[in-house]
Amino acid sequence: MEPTAGDLTDPLINHADGQLFLHEAFKIIVEEVLCKGTDVKEKVCEWREPEELARLLDLELREKGEPQENLLQRVRDVAKYSIKTSHPRFFNQQFAGVDYHSLAGRFLSEALNTNLFTYEVAPVFVLMEAEVLRGLRALVGWTEGDGLFCPGGSTSNMYAMNLARYRLYPEVKSQGLWSLPQLTVFTSPESHYSVKKGAAFMGFGMDNVILVKGAVPFLVSCTSGTTVQGAFDPLDRIANVCDKHKLWLHVDAAWGGSVLFSKKHSHLMKGVHRANSVAWNPHKMLVAGLQCSVLLLKDTTDLLKKCHCANATYLFQQDKFYDVNLDIGDKTVQCSRKVDCLKLWLMWKAVGSAGLEQRVDKAFLHARYVVDQMKKRDGFQLLRDVSSHLNQPEFVNVCFWFIPPSLRGKEKNPDYQNRLAKVAPVIKERMMKQGTMMVGYQPLGDRVNFFRITILSPLVSHKDMDFFLDEIERLGNDL
């Protein structure tokens, strides 16, 4: 059947209807997610068992479409049963809170729907990304360099490994690892699991993330702000070793990097300017929204491009009418790449470096406040950690056991650790089912399940911290 022009006259999408729907959905988002979702009188989560939730949501995809009212109800349902991660009592993850300027930037990025690979399709964002990276590099202490927004800190960590091995053995790009000696990554046991995952993915093998006898170290991955305890590796000392052995120094500051905004706390990363690369997630402590994650590089030799380019002619034509160095897409191993810079840029413009510094400083104050309050109450036992010589937590992670009255003073009992291990999961279950707040727990090494609260949301007040402690007691006192 031949197409006739008649079939092709009308677009398939009606803008008026579409925009009406979008307006209605926007209203629901504001009401459910941004108002109710941040109201301490409302729940953080509306727990449902998976089978029940699946039924409530009616997830099945069908042949026919649905009327707009149904679809708006679906928007409402998705909002209702989703976790309110912006709620002041959400302490479960390394992200929390909401920044409205960032959110506006995110809506705009979504509506503009473009890809960060060439100047021709993303003129504003090519320039903007460069400026944001420059601003972040300046905080690291570099006036030159390179970088990239990546889909997460795990990816940034992988990039660092790829660049380090390429610098040492450029033939790896064409010939693979077989032509190279066995390489190892040095890192600490507290480093994020993405270092191991990345090593496996990139062909190094997880076993080579440690010291392997006879193998060639090529990269040291330090952590600034470990995931669980929030510890900072001593960068200057490690940089001395790296200098001596000419090793690539990577700093995984996915979590801790934001201290660089703070005059008071940036000392935690003293020596970071000596690194070759830094991974930093503004979506965590700066509340830039998921995802916002950068890799920063000191390199000025175009290593990123050399290491990753494939010179696709359909995208990166060399006979363009503008400077083709603006077509940054060949620096990545992605092709499509989301615009993640706008949200950070707009938020930074809105509150300035000073406003971001204030967020970081306030998070530290809150962490110290909650520790002080814990010391005043029975039953809250702080973890002895690498920074236990300090009177206060090194960062905004506060790790602690809640010891219910029945276990207090029973440390010598043979079943003490076993019983203690069961406390956090029960409290967590009750908290989720009642929906009053969220905080995570985990074991670590030989330490049984303890809570980790990470405090970073700019929406939090000390009342939320007091509530947190009261609530842990309320949920756990009978255990």
Place this chain on the structure above:
Amino acid sequence: MEPTAGDLTDPLINHADGQLFLHEAFKIIVEEVLCKGTDVKEKVCEWREPEELARLLDLELREKGEPQENLLQRVRDVAKYSIKTSHPRFFNQQFAGVDYHSLAGRFLSEALNTNLFTYEVAPVFVLMEAEVLRGLRALVGWTEGDGLFCPGGSTSNMYAMNLARYRLYPEVKSQGLWSLPQLTVFTSPESHYSVKKGAAFMGFGMDNVILVKGAVPFLVSCTSGTTVQGAFDPLDRIANVCDKHKLWLHVDAAWGGSVLFSKKHSHLMKGVHRANSVAWNPHKMLVAGLQCSVLLLKDTTDLLKKCHCANATYLFQQDKFYDVNLDIGDKTVQCSRKVDCLKLWLMWKAVGSAGLEQRVDKAFLHARYVVDQMKKRDGFQLLRDVSSHLNQPEFVNVCFWFIPPSLRGKEKNPDYQNRLAKVAPVIKERMMKQGTMMVGYQPLGDRVNFFRITILSPLVSHKDMDFFLDEIERLGNDL
């Protein structure tokens, strides 16, 4: 200085101010991006030289924040100078157009700001992602299997390589590639560059993406819808070879996968159910919005988890009060992972499989229409390609040279190819600077620069196709 409760009373963010800003920004987005940005009377792009654009945007990040009016003007500026990728005359990339249901889903995902790693922080999306993957797998012809949304087709292609090598040599995960024989990926020269980039990143080396004598093939990567010409590899024939040699068959259907929605065109991917894995980007032809990209797997042995898990105890506790198989995060090499399923789900619910089928069918009709019109005009010469035995393009890519009057009938002239090569770049420059439309060009093998138009936007009518041809003539007739 000790923190006092007083410092900690007020949250740093004011909801009323923030929501006001968001409302104003939303209005600008609707007006500038969705109304003007899709209006054929308005420009597709507002070209500026990079230096001028940087100045206009005032990108610099400063110590102090800015008043709201300034920030709203910035939202307006970003919209103004960005490319209108939803404009009916944007044919530059494999994405275009706008779907309002998807966009509402994207706004909701951004506002909910969660991560797809555990049921506890993403109950709705863990279930929804599974359902969307199930729906897409059904179109491939699989009633069981696995899968994941990835940050782009390039990443999906890498995952397929990682799974294939792990299946063959599980020790690679711990020991790396050194303990394995040299492995090669078979693929065609027309395959997407991400196969080569991925091979380099994962330690195989780019040279091993071809047939290397003495090396062990472990994966064949076919393409369904090549990037430039839109060609489909014969899957059934290749599957026969893979069966025989027990090779992993990966189908890169990032671009072409959406034909599976169409009863009329799904035959292009006949045999796809015999593959081990399929990469498919609904952000391309289905207009789901960037990014929306899936990896689909036939595997039912939990390979994805086994291959990628690191069992981080801080995230994936095994003593949770719900089924921990719902914590899907350990299937990926990412940690944070964006919610990319909601936009596709909501759009699919809105128009049904039937509506998505209609989009695909209409795109084919438009491609055929434009080819028919080209044949009626002087100066449009279609590329002879792999599908040149057909009277019409195999897919929605239309590749052609525009031959200006001065070159017509001069094919035998020695400088013909050189002069022809310069035509597309000049037309492109004029088109960008006047902002009337956007289409890409590239050389390929020994064929000099030609245009590639990809037709997929549901906003397009045949008038836009006519305009396209008129405009190419107008811009190129004097060359």
